[in-house]
Amino acid sequence: MTTSSSAFKFANLCGTVYRQGNVLFSPDGNSVISPVGNRVSVFDLVNNKSRTLSFENRKNIARVALSPDANTLISIDEDGRAVLVNFKRSTVLHHFNFKAPVRDVKFSPDGKFIAATHGSQIQVWQTPSHLAREFAPFNLHRTYTGHYDDVLSIQWSADSRFFLTTSKDMTGRLYTLYPVEGYRPKTFAGHRDAVVASYFSADHKTIYTVSRDGAVFTWGDKEDDEDSDEDDDAPLRLTANAQASTSSSTAPDNTIPNTRWGLKKRNYFLQPGTKVVSSTFHSASNLLIVGFSNGVFGLWEMPSFTNVHTLSVSQEKITSVAINPSGEWLAFGASKLGQLLVWEWQSESYVLKQQGHYFDMNTLAYSADGQQVVTGGDDGKVKVWNAASGFCYITFSEHSSSISAVEFAKQGQVIFSASLDGTVRAFDLVRYRNFRTFTTPAPVQFNSLAVDPSGEIVCAGGTGDGFEIYMWSTQTGKLIDVLAGHEGPVSALAFSPLGDRLVSASWDKTIRVWDVYGRSNAVEPFRLHADALALAFRPDGLEVAVSTLDGQIIFWDLRAAVQRTLIEGRKDISGGRKAEDRVTAANNSSGKSFNSIAYTADGAALLAGGNSKHVCLYDARDGVLLRRFEISQNLSLDGTQEFLDSRNLTEAGPRELLDERGDLSDHEDRLDRTLPGARAGDMSKRKYRPEARTKCVRFSPTGRSWAAASTEGLLIYSLDDTIAFDPFDLDLDITPASIAETLALKQYLKALVMSFRLSELPLIQTVYESIPIADIKLLVTQLPLNYAEHLLAFLAKQMDGRSPHVEFHLVWLAAIFQAHGRALREKSGDHAATFRGLQKGLVDFQENIVRLCDDNAFSLSFLLDEQRKIEEEMQREMETEEASFGAALGGEPTRMVI
Structure with missing residues (x-):
């Protein structure tokens, strides 16, 4: 077991794109x-990538603001606790408590001040x-x-130097x-109602509320x-205005406070039955954008x-709207749908349209190359995510009930999904x-699913009358066999990686171990001490791990049919205390088991998760918690x-579970059209707090990352550092002379690196050919990844078939792929053109060498x-x-001996 196996760091959060608060x-x-x-995601619309910053707030984030130089981000949670972050490095600089919920926070345009709401007051702080x-x-x-x-x-x-504020008291103020x-x-x-927002015009002579x-x-x-009134005093007023304009030109900063502000015009949107929820204003083009409670903007x-x-973009209210500087x-955010849209209004087309699972995410699976992740949720949707970019690029919504299991076919672009609606479906990704x-x-x-390594056989088990396992042929779609023998619901299925056992x-x-391809139909049952919840095959197919309801993980050797190792995981999986718990988390017996387990790619460690905030990584051989x-x-x-904090306990129960809907000021928010009953589905529960839990964990086939389907979304942990520090991004005097001195x-x-920063091809070639x-x-081992990508592109141009440095280029290529091959493979889509250029160069080299060898062979043959x-x-x-x-x-010829 290598020490790096436990060095996984948080890399990204997929499956959830927006919850609440403001987008910007x-x-x-x-x-x-x-x-x-309680996290912040950044969606790069130009490079089509998304990343989630590694810091966390204490609670769900209510407001975020970014400084004008994009160096500092402040995120404030529902209680008013703020985190100040270095945005580029995702490093927490300071924690601060505003001691009241913050409804809006803004950096001043010069970046020197932060203005935040504090109840009926406004606090202005100096920016750290x-x-x-x-x-x-x-x-x-x-x-x-x-106010x-x-x-x-x-x-x-x-x-x-000035700022506008608006309030629920139906007024705006200028400070x-x-x-x-x-x-x-x-x-x-x-x-006649609460003022949502107010804006300055571009010349600051007009204010809109x-x-x-x-x-x-x-x-x-x-x-x-x-x-504009024509009377006898008009010339005098014109003279006074001329003097005022002259004084204002000399002191433009006093134009706003010296203006006699008055109401000039009233306009109405005339959208019956709706309320304005969010708005923004683009002063350069004088565009006012408004989002309504019925999903229209x-x-x-x-x-x-x-x-x-x-345009109507959804059926739910648009809780946040933003416009880019140009x-x-x-950008629109709808909190109830968890939807994020970026709309180009001039061409009327989507730039980005992302939506997570409406309810909990239940299961996930990695593709064979680790580039794609498929997830299934309680909303009956199957979503496919690009693991590198973090974007969902296809959603299948054919199922009519919760998805319980998903699997990728080992060969080909096919996804299988099992659902509680009684169907197993196969989806074509081409x-x-x-x-x-x-x-x-x-x-x-169906609540379990397994696919044969060849992709020809699909098996599913569930909660039918006989607790059977059903087998279908992928080619024909027909049911070919029914395996009976279990006396309870089938909770998990897995094919051996060798394909010989189920x-x-x-x-x-x-x-039970089924010999599904043998003539004997032999079944071998292994007895456990508690209900089995999950199982996983070791990659070599010789061992299987089983998780049970009493919190144990048991390892079975399939060849000898003996139990090899036992892990007691009850204390490891025990999570935090729930609000309604009468006992502490340590004494609570519920949820202390693993409902999902997965082996690492090399089979040396086991990952386990359950109804807890913890995911455990164990050494598979010794059973030690890593x-x-x-x-x-x-x-x-x-x-x-x-x-739990005893101050949050009241006579009516925990404060978090009290229904405070009747205290809300908005009539729509006070309305309760639901029936009391279930917690999920139609959200009929009066107040529902999601529970921190892990539904499914899976390791990437590459061994460099693992993913967990959790209450927060699809969490991805990786060994690769996503942020590469480049010291030459700093302002340095990089010239050909300084590069020659360094060389x-x-x-x-x-x-x-300096030559790449200067980006002059002859200079890069000179430095490249000077390296021993x-x-x-x-050198390549120490080279940052982004420069390794530049070096590959440079090599693709050099290997045009005419370069004399064939061996030199090949040594560079071998070193680059040995040091950065894994990272480059995960970004193979971004470097497809470079890889094609390299392949063409190598083919040209090969053809030239073959031609040269043939010529030499012919020449040697001719000479011989x-x-x-x-x-x-x-x-x-x-x-x-x-x-x-x-x-x-005159005689017989005699041979001369020389």
Whole structure:
């Protein structure tokens, strides 16, 4: 067992793209930042990748904000606890508690201040440094008062000296960051519902306020209206306005506070039966974007209030909307659907459309190359995710009930899924269709699935009357056999990697080994002490591990039919305490078992997960716990705390479980149209807290990563570091002269990286050819991955069949693939053109060498033939001379001995 096997780190979170809070664009407009539970995901729309930052908040995130230079991210949870993060490195800099729920937080445009709501007040803090950790990083600049109810939004002016706020008290207010002599905060009143947002126009001469009831008020300078009245005092007023404009041109910062703000226009969206939930404004193009409670969004051009575009993107309310700096892309988040959309409104096309499972994710499986992950959920959908990019690229929704198991065929692009609707379906990943549906004569709810290594046989077991295992042919779709013998539901099935045996686990406290291809139909039962929940085959097919209800993992040697090792995992799997638990987590007997186990690729370790926040990694030979992974620290989930806080206990029960819907201010949120009953499905429970649990764990066939289907989504842990530090990203003076100096000092790695940074082909070639062949292997090992990719692209251009350095290129190629082959393979789609160029170069090399060898062989054959001819002619001449010499002597010819 290698020490690196337990060095897995959190790499990504898939399967969940948006939960609640606000979505926002990065300053360059290429990425969308979305809160996902208590984490933050970043979707790169240009490179088609997504990554989830490694830090966690204490609870679900309510608001996020990014600094204008994209260096600092602040994320605030539902309780007002904030985490300040170095955005590029995903490193937590500071923790801070605002001590009240925060409804909005914004960085000032110059990045020096952070404004956050605090009930009916607004607090402005100085932004801490993102380069160094300070003892007291947050310094309060000032607390602003004046509103009578909760503040809902904050909007800064472009010069960072003023900001607008809106509140539930149906007003907006204009504040100054620094005191202005004689200025009192302006109040914008007149709305009949809570004001959702307010915005400055591009020239800061107009202010727009948007209320929940669908009204947009336009505010401007009263003096402009007075100037339009033609009376005797008009010349005097014009002179006064000219003087004011002259003074404002000399001191532009005082234009906003010196303006006599008045209501100039009222507009209404006229969307009956709906409320405005979210909005944003693009000042450069004067576009107002509004999201409504019925899933409709619209674009209006201000101040004329011309409707540009209206579209329905979902049936649920749009909880967040954002627009990128160029004004082309709109991002929408719908919290109830867990949906994230990026819409290009001019071409009316989707840039991104992602949605996780509506309910819990139940199961997952890796493809044979580890590039794809398929998941199944309680919503009856089968989703396929790209493991490298983190995006879902196909969703199959043919099932009508929960998905209980999914499997990839070992060969070919085929997915099999078993469901509680009584069907097993096969999906084609080439044509994206359901091409086979396997059914049984009597209705059965399937909860286990196994596919033969050849992909020809599919088996499924479940909870039918006879607890049988059904076998179908993939080619014909017909039922070919029914295996009977279990006396309880079949909880797990697995084919041997060799394909000769089928092992089934059941709640009847046995596992059975079936010889499905033999004539004898022999069945060998192994007795257990408790119900079997999950099983896994070792990759060599000689051993099987079984998880039981009493928290044990038992290892069976199939050849000798003996139990080899036993792991007592009850204490390892025990998680946190639930809110309604009367006993501590250590004394609670429920959920202390593993419902999913998986071997590592080399069979040396076993991964196990269950109804707990922990995933355990064991040494398969000695049964030793190597590491416990904590899938979530989110206190919004049930079962994450080791100890409960007695302050949250009331006479009516735990505070987290109390129904506070009647205390909400919005009428729609107070309505309860559901019936009391189940917790899942139609969400009929009055208040439901998801529980931290792991439904399924699987190892990648490459051995470099593993995934867990959990309450948080699809968690991926990897050995590969996703963030590569490049010291040359810093501002350095890189010139051809400095590169030549570095090369003269024999600092080959530094010189090569500097030449790639300068990106001049002759210079790169000079440094490349100057590196000694003995230093290549060590240099490539230390080379960052992104430069290894540049080096591969450079080699693809060099290997054009005309280069004389054939062996030199091949040594470089071998060293690159030996050091970075695994990482490059996972990104094979990104480097397809480079790999094709390398393959063409190698084929050209091979053809040239073959041609040269053939030419040399022909030349050598020709020379040997010529020499043979010369020798034969010399032999004939000698024989002729001997014959003539003998005739001259008049006797028998005698052979001369030389």
